[in-house]
Amino acid sequence: MRGKVVVITGATSGIGQVTAETLAGMGARIVQVARDHGRGEDALKRLRTRFPEVAHSIYYADLSRLSEMKRVASELAQAEPHIDVLINNAGAMFGSLHLTEDGLESTFALNHMAYFVLTHGLRERLLGSAPSRVINTASDAHTAASLDFNDLQSLQAFHNSNFLEWMRFGGPGFKVYGRSKLCNILFTRELARRLAGTGVTANCLHPGFVATRFGDQSGGLISFSIRIAKRFALSPEQGAETLVYLASSPEVANVTGQYFDKCRPATPSREAQDDAKARRLWEETARLAQVED
Ligand SMILES: NC(=O)c1ccc[n+]([C@@H]2O[C@H](COP(=O)([O-])OP(=O)(O)OC[C@H]3O[C@@H](n4cnc5c(N)ncnc54)[C@H](OP(=O)(O)O)[C@@H]3O)[C@@H](O)[C@H]2O)c1
Secondary structure: OOOOEEEEEOOOOHHHHHHHHHHHHOOOEEEEEEOOHHHHHHHHHHHHHHOOOOOOEEEEOOOOOHHHHHHHHHHHHHHOOOOOEEEEOOOOOOOOOOEOOOOOEHHHHHHHHHHHHHHHHHHHHHHHOOOEEEEEEOOHHHOOOOOOOOOOOOHHHHHOOOHHHHHHHOOOHHHHHHHHHHHHHHHHHHHHHHHOOOOEEEEEEEOOOEOOOOOOOOOHHHHHHHHHHHHHOEOHHHHOHHHHHHHHOHHHOOOOOOEEEOOEEEOOOOHHHOHHHHHHHHHHHHHHHOOOO
């Protein structure tokens, strides 16, 4: 990874933090996108102290807001003429309905829209840097999910949640999160199709169930259940293995459009392999983001 530039979101914590530090240890220059200045400066300081050979940097943006996604993508594109790897990793699960200032459902906005808008904004840089890679952190939480294009942001799912859902999953938040992760896989699939032959690859992954800060802020029963389950979860170091592999291994230099688990290609749900849905999701997302398709 010596001489390579890696742009990564969600590296102030969890698997993103371990991934950034591991890739920096391999010689990469890390360009982070973070939202919280305190955690961002701590993360940057750790990188600069442990791996001082190259000039790691950080940009700030709340990736649940469209204007911020676009602003940071434009700043990055201006400042970084060459990008070898883009890792879309920032994510969260909101237990109840929160709308962003754009009127988007928060889990959908952060977990899906930000991947799309950042990649769109850095597209020319990735193309100009080929061979380059886009890696999207998805999840096996997608397996039970299904998209409804009449309710893409799951507003009805929040309004119509039932008792059984509360008993089994602590409310509708998990279902909505699963849909956002299904979006990650469909987005990766369509991105790979559109980038075919350009030298830019696009893959996604399930990191495993990992003990990070994930779920701490989801609220209510969801946070409680995740906190208990984390006792049996992987460490962030184990959770980062597939991300590091996809960013750095020569074995996957020409692999694109795949979903990985434990550093191996895996088969996602049937719906996650639906090319027509992937195309439609792309078009709907471009419309919501108000960017050219
Ligand atoms: N943990 C698991 O078991 C698991 C399983 C499958 C998939 N995943 C996926 O793995 C990815 C990373 O999660 P993690 O487990 O490492 O969780 P984490 O420790 O909570 O890290 C999440 C990262 O996303 C950032 N983030 C959250 N909201 C943001 C916003 N509005 N704008 C910009 N950045 C924001 C956080 O920044 P702050 O430091 O400011 O909060 C943090 O750096 C997510 O996409 C998640 O869906 C996790």
